[in-house]
Every structure is written in C-alpha cells, then in structure tokens.
Amino acid sequence: MHEAVPIHIFQAIEPTAGALKLLDQQLARFFWGSTNERKRTHWISWEQICLPTNEGVLVLSDQAGLPQHIIDRICTFPILPGESDVPRWTLSRRGEFTLASTWNTIRSSIPIVQGLEDLWLAGVTATIAMFTWRLLSNRIPVDSKLQWRKIELASKCQCCPRRPDTESLQHLFIQGDGAIRVWREFDGWFEGNSHPIGLNDTIPSRIEVWATRLQQPGRKHLSIALPYLIFWFLWAERNRSRNHGTQFKASNVIWQVITFVRNNMINGKLRPKHWRGVRLGLIIPNEAEAQRPMRLTMMNKWEPPDQPWLKHNTDGSFFEETGKAGGGVLIRDYTGRVLKAFALPLDAHSPLEAELLAMHHGLVMAAELAMPIWLETDAEQAVALVRGNHWGPAHIRQAMAFLALQKRRLTLRISFIHREGNKAADLLAKTGAEMSHSRIFVEQDLPRELSDIIRQEQMGIPNARAQTEERN
Numbered sequence: 001m002h003e004a005v006p007i008h009i010f011q012a013i014e015p016t017a018g019a020l021k022l023l024d025q026q027l028a029r030f031f032w033g034s035t036n037e038r039k040r041t042h043w044i045s046w047e048q049i050c051l052p053t054n055e056g057v058l059v060l061s062d063q064a065g066l067p068q069h070i071i072d073r074i075c076t077f078p079i080l081p082g083e084s085d086v087p088r089w090t091l092s093r094r095g096e097f098t099l100a101s102t103w104n105t106i107r108s109s110i111p112i113v114q115g116l117e118d119l120w121l122a123g124v125t126a127t128i129a130m131f132t133w134r135l136l137s138n139r140i141p142v143d144s145k146l147q148w149r150k151i152e153l154a155s156k157c158q159c160c161p162r163r164p165d166t167e168s169l170q171h172l173f174i175q176g177d178g179a180i181r182v183w184r185e186f187d188g189w190f191e192g193n194s195h196p197i198g199l200n201d202t203i204p205s206r207i208e209v210w211a212t213r214l215q216q217p218g219r220k221h222l223s224i225a226l227p228y229l230i231f232w233f234l235w236a237e238r239n240r241s242r243n244h245g246t247q248f249k250a251s252n253v254i255w256q257v258i259t260f261v262r263n264n265m266i267n268g269k270l271r272p273k274h275w276r277g278v279r280l281g282l283i284i285p286n287e288a289e290a291q292r293p294m295r296l297t298m299m300n301k302w303e304p305p306d307q308p309w310l311k312h313n314t315d316g317s318f319f320e321e322t323g324k325a326g327g328g329v330l331i332r333d334y335t336g337r338v339l340k341a342f343a344l345p346l347d348a349h350s351p352l353e354a355e356l357l358a359m360h361h362g363l364v365m366a367a368e369l370a371m372p373i374w375l376e377t378d379a380e381q382a383v384a385l386v387r388g389n390h391w392g393p394a395h396i397r398q399a400m401a402f403l404a405l406q407k408r409r410l411t412l413r414i415s416f417i418h419r420e421g422n423k424a425a426d427l428l429a430k431t432g433a434e435m436s437h438s439r440i441f442v443e444q445d446l447p448r449e450l451s452d453i454i455r456q457e458q459m460g461i462p463n464a465r466a467q468t469e470e471r472n
C-alpha cells in the first residue's frame with residue numbers, strides 16, 4: 001500500500017519516522033522477500049545498499065530532498081479541487097508507481113563486485129540476477145556462513161551422498177560432488193581449446209574464466225549466462241533437497257538449466273546468434289529456428305497481478321468415462337505468493353460446466369478476501385461466456401446464474417491463458433476429481449509437484465507451448 005505514497009509529498013511535509021520505517025520495510029521486503037526462506041534475514045544491511053556507487057552496492061538515494069528543477073516541475077501541475085491525489089509514474093507502462101519499475105531503472109547503475117558487469121548483459125531474470133548479486137557479495141546463507149554468525153548447527157552438505165562435508169559457498173558451488181558434475185557437463189558444451197576450469201577456482205574467478213570460453217565480451221551470449229544459471233539452480237536444488245529431505249541430484253540441476261535455456265529459445269529471448277559457437281547439449285526446439293513472435297509465449301507466462309488485485313487461476317476437469325469432475329482454484333497476490341489453493345469434486349456434466357463451476361467456487365472464496373479479482377483460466381469458451389451477455393447452452397444455466405450474480409458484486413476482470421500457463425490449477429482440478437470432499441491447502445502444505453510449478457511461475461519462467469498441440 002505504501003507503494004502509492006507520492007514521493008513528492010515528502011518534499012512538502014516532513015515524513016514521520018513511522019512512515020519512513022514502513023517504506024523501508026516495504027523496500028526490504030521487495031529485495032529479500034522473493035526467496036523461500038522462512039525467516040527473512042536481511043543479509044546486507046539496508047544502509048549498505050544505500051551507499052553511493054563508488055563505495056559499493058546499489059544506488060538508492062537515502063536522503064530526503066529533491067533537486068530544485070524537479071520541485072519546479074511539480075509546482076507547475078494544476079491542483080484539481082475535490083479530486084484525490086493520484087500518483088503518476090513515468091517508468092511504468094500504465095503510469096503507476098511500482099517498486100519493480102523503480103528497481104529496473106536503478107539496477108542499471110550498479111556494481112563494483114567482480115563479475116557483476118556481465119550479469120546485466122547475460123539476459124537472466126531479475127530473480128536470478130538478484131540471487132547472483134547476493135552470492136557475489138557473500139550473502140547466501142550456507143551453513144559455514146551461519147556458523148560464522150554464531151548460529152550453532154552441525155553442518156552436512158546435501159551434495160555429497162557418500163562423504164558429506166561442511167557446507168561452504170566454495171563447497172556447494174565449486175568443489176562439492178554435485179557442483180563438479182554440473183560444471184563438467186556444461187564444460188562439455190565448449191570446444192577443446194577453451195580455458196580449463198580449475199578445482200580451486202573461487203566463485204568470481206569461475207565466472208571470469210568462463211567468460212573467456214568464447215571471445216564475446218560485452219555481448220549477450222549464452223556462454224555468459226550459463227554460470228549464473230548453474231549457480232542459481234545449484235542453490236535451488238540444495239534448498240529443494242534440504243526442505244523436502246530428498247537426495248540432491250546433479251542431474252536435476254542440469255535438467256533445470258537446460259529447460260531454462262530451451263524455454264528462452266522458444267520464447268525468442270535466446271536467438272541463434274546468442275548460442276553461436278556453443279556445442280549445445282540439447283535439441284534446439286523448432287520454434288527457436290523459426291524465431292516465432294513473442295506473443296505466443298507471453299500468454300504462457302504467468303503474470304502476477306498488480307497490488308491490491310488478487311489473481312485467481314481456475315481450472316475444471318471432466319472425465320467422460322467415469323463422469324467424475326473436479327475443480328481447482330489458486331489464489332495468489334502480487335508477489336506470486338499463494339494465499340489459498342483449493343481442490344474440490346464437482347457435480348458437472350461437461351468440461352464447460354466444470355470450468356464454470358470452478359470459477360464460481362473460486363469467486364465465492366474471493367468474496368471473503370474482499371479484494372479486486374483477476375480471474376484467469378484456460379477455457380476459452382468459459383472466458384467468452386463470462387465476459388459477454390450470452391447465457392450459453394442450457395445445461396450450464398445454473399453455473400451461469402451464479403457467475404452473473406458474482407459479476408455484479410465483485411470487481412472482476414477475466415483473461416484467458418493457454419493450458420501450459422495454467423498447470424497449477426489444472427493439477428488441483430485433477431486432484432479434486434478424485435476426492436470426496438473439498439480441500440483447502442495453505443502455502444506450507446502444498447504438494448511437492450504443485451509448489452514446484454508455483455515457484456517456477458513466481459520466478460517468471462515461461463511455460464513452453466508445443467507448436468503441434470491443439471487448442472482446447
């Protein structure tokens with residue numbers, strides 16, 4: 001909510017200490033809140049982030065006071081009596097102030113830490129860039145780091161099943177069994193005469209050495225992005241293994257990196273020139289060769305809503321043979337965090353009816369939350385019906401009547417997304433069809449498969465849509 005505080009107000013009135021603290025918290029949540037750590041330790045003090053560039057990290061002016069020419073401009077704006085103050089922001093497309101747009105702007109003026117210059121050229125997502133920044137600033141909470149902070153724990157790394165070692169950054173990302181296997185795999189993507197990677201490389205020197213594989217300095221190229229992807233997915237696998245008590249698998253990391261690369265080929269962010277000279281260890285998807293337009297994949301990428309909207313992804317499943325039907329509803333906020341997930345059996349007679357009933361049940365739940373709703377589903381016909389003035393086939397009349405009532409009560413927008421972008425709701429709907437009662441999941445008890453999909457979507461990884469697939 002503080003996002004809407006117009007900064008220029010602070011020029012005219014002295015902000016209270018409390019207001020400044022709220023702003024601080026909001027910004028801190030934005031920077032550190034995107035990880036899955038329960039306790040959000042702020043690994044870098046906020047004051048340090050606010051240092052001027054040449055002393056270190058991020059540039060974010062901490063001082064009150066605006067330059068005179070800005071004040072002059074503000075004074076030229078007419079005041080509309082009786083109208084409320086509306087903050088406008090030129091950095092976002094729709095003119096709303098968002099932390100994300102601010103971050104995207106300031107982050108270009110960052111770093112001094114070795115290796116970071118390449119980071120912004122490498123074409124990785126903001127989440128991965130942020131993670132790497134923490135990694136290179138030595139702020140990733142591996143065990144040795146926690147011990148240093150005098151948090152007592154017996155460390156056992158996840159990555160070496162036979163001889164577990166103390167988990168340090170160097171171990172997890174360079175020297176451990178898991179890391180060695182992953183690096184070796186991607187080392188194989190480059191021809192023989194590239195600079196060899198060494199066991200005693202530090203994390204920054206690994207990045208440096210890696211950048212010499214192909215002489216493409218300062219260009220966006222897959223070879224530059226690869227180390228960042230490897231670090232990120234090593235970390236993700238370590239967390240997965242630790243949180244779920246499963247075995248750390250180097251093959252998972254390799255698979256994740258390859259999937260990321262492949263998805264970016266399909267959505268056109270990686271083009272043939274970006275992997276020129278690389279002996280790819282994956283089959284180039286057809287879509288990448290044809291350089292398909294972006295539009296297709298944009299629809300498959302799950303977009304978080306703007307605050308204070310809540311996004312509902314719903315899906316209905318209907319099984320002809322058994323007559324069973326189920327609905328799935330997933331409610332997420334602007335950070336992509338799950339507020340509620342809902343699976344329920346439905347009494348439906350067609351796929352369309354199942355879709356509409358799933359929407360209805362989702363909206364019933366939304367009424368409790370009292371927020372504007374962005375409803376998204378992969379049922380094109382259902383979207384058209386809810387948007388329009390038609391009532392559709394007779395057997396859905398009850399579902400349509402429910403929805404008509406809810407449309408009147410709620411602030412609602414509705415959009416269509418391809419099935420690949422609605423995987424989480426789909427999974428819930430299929431689960432629902434097999435259940436005798438409805439079940440609500442909270443974030444902590446989501447099934448593994450589901451939380452994996454959600455995390456991917458939260459990270460902004462688009463879901464690839466196969467070209468040959470039929471529209472449903």
Ligand SMILES: [Zn+2]
Pocket residue numbers: 157158159160164165171176177178
């Ligand atoms: Zn290990």
